[in-house]
Amino acid sequence: MRKSGLFYLWLVLSVGTWVAPAWSATEPLAEPSIVFLNPGEPVDRGKGLFWPMTGRLMSIAAEAFGMQLEVLYAERDHLRMLRQAESLLQRESLPDYLVMVNEKRAAEQMLQLFAGTETKILLIHNDLTELQRSRIGNEREQISNWIGTATTDEESGTYRMMAELYRQLGSTEPQVVGITGDRSTPVSMKRAQGVTDYMTDAGRGRSLQLVFSNWSTADAYSKTEVLLKRYPQANVIWAANYSMALGALRAVQASHAAVVVGSSAAAPPDVKDSGQGMAVSLGSHFFIGAWAMVLLHDYHHGVDFADYGGARQVLDHLYVINADNAPGYYQAVYEQTDELNFRVFSKYLHPETGGYAFSLEPLLPAK
Template sequence: MFKVLFKCLLFLSLPFWAVAQATSVVFLNPGNSTETFWVSYSQFMQAAARDLGMDLQILYGERNPQNSLDQARELFQRAQKPDYLMLVNEQYVAPQILRMSQGTGVKLFIVNSPLTEDQRALINQSRSSYSDWIGSMVGNDEEAGYRMLNELLLKHGPVPEGQSIDLLAFSGVKVTPAAQLREQGLRRALAEHPQVRLRQMVYGEWNRQRAHEQARQLLQRYPQTQLVWSANDEMALGAMQAARELGRKPGGDLLFSGLNSSPEALRALIDGQLSVLMAGHFTIGGWALVALHDDALGLDPRRLGGPDWQLPLFQSLTRAQAQQLLRLGDQAGARVDFHGLSAQGKPDGYRYPFGLQLLLR
């Protein structure tokens, strides 16, 4: 009797998180398992999951949307299904995964690349069929694309009256909403700056080697090019390599912009070869876990600005900020108190303060 009582008291003395089953999340990462951006994205998520006491599994799609669909199908058939599935609408896979999820009880949350307007309209017609789709969290991709061109022009300086300046642009995968939104931002900036001539936009598919090959051709076709806009850092780095091979000087007679915060891109910004670098959205997965943690607690996302969050995450890095991110490396998530960001116990009107400022302190 004493032993039974002792065990009961011992059980009751354990903290709640040690007794309760951890909230389980599977993330379908669309990138390659060796791809700098998506690996850093996963590392930030893992730091968040540890701090929040969540069970996180990450499955890489290796840039093949069929892999993501097969992974989703397999987990919906598991005897022990996860509480949540996080996915990216890369190459338009989200509607099919939403359809597969019906009746499984797994809650779905979309990050980074949202549903397109057409997809959302179709799904909203039968939203009751997708009651387990609980929300989304994305960055301000359109604004990032817009600001990259504007900041390139600031670095270049005024264009004399009556003259023009040539621009090349490298977008990502054509059927990825994030790439489309960044393109929209570029075109908004172009409409405000008629002195800039977009000579050609190509789809580098986020790939350095592909952008390198494209840039070798384009820079010879348009030798007067002075500005290069790229929807990610890998394509910018590939185009910069091509420029150097053709005798051009990145950061000198040819100005480049990029997006993301790989170590190589950060170093290129620090040494002046990359003129503009937007970053911040590698954190979305970690922030999304905070929202899922609070959903599991029963907190109403509408009280917190959700269930569909568009966050102003992108910012143009200074050289000092690039140096700080470079020093943090894969330990960036260790600087963040994710549990302290939870809305649990916070007053009405609380909004998640997500952003790079939580790392760059």
């Protein structure tokens, strides 16, 4: 897309501003160009596979729809991510769409950088905080080319994770320790909230302590060593990503403690949950980028996702993994990744009624 090349129709309604999808009834529509500012690393360097897998699945989904996707990795450096955004803005040809993440709350500045350009922006994974929204508004308002936000329903996911941990614990009174990520990342607190909600609804169990970590195995290991000494009665530990859960599990095993460990993210392909001591984990977090590709494909072809759940999409798609269903999950997600068919979720291709039904179930092998 040239900065001054294309004309977009803006229809101003009495209730706000509507951003028209890039659809034309008179001529074939070229598939769009998309840039993803990935805040993570292209490979796992001790902080989990989330961002590498997010980028990979986005690429597979984009290819399935014939879209051009470029992924820029910030290597867990939000300042580098800002520089990448600034550099992108200097290109002669801007992408049709830009996908970004509110990592370390940097999305507010990046949204302001691209405000008024022809590039449509989709925010994923980490939403803006309410304070940030109070400053720059919501989707399709002050920044009219910010067309939407797609986040995971983290609370519902960790709620189901805790239900499975309680089930495995049986009638024993749960004594719970939690390890979540850094305070500045909104998803950290959302995952913790789902745990709190389940314990409240269950009406039993005690939360001993919630600690913050830097998402790494090493830090979680050292923190768990201290926590097990402080709370010898602990029998449940949950962690907000797999790397931290693995650190907690290794500390539990080293101390021979009778503790079940749960992860709000799934294991990497070389460490299967079943047989490794992890009681439960949540899969499909890193599909959020692939779901975003579906939304952008449909939007580009005139099917506005805002008509199916609003511009601010909260997707309840997390999959509870235990010893029984782990083999099917790993087969589909890690062994047959390139065969995943994301086209089945497109409402442009499959215009059934109802909202987007993003789920791992249609992608898993038949039972």
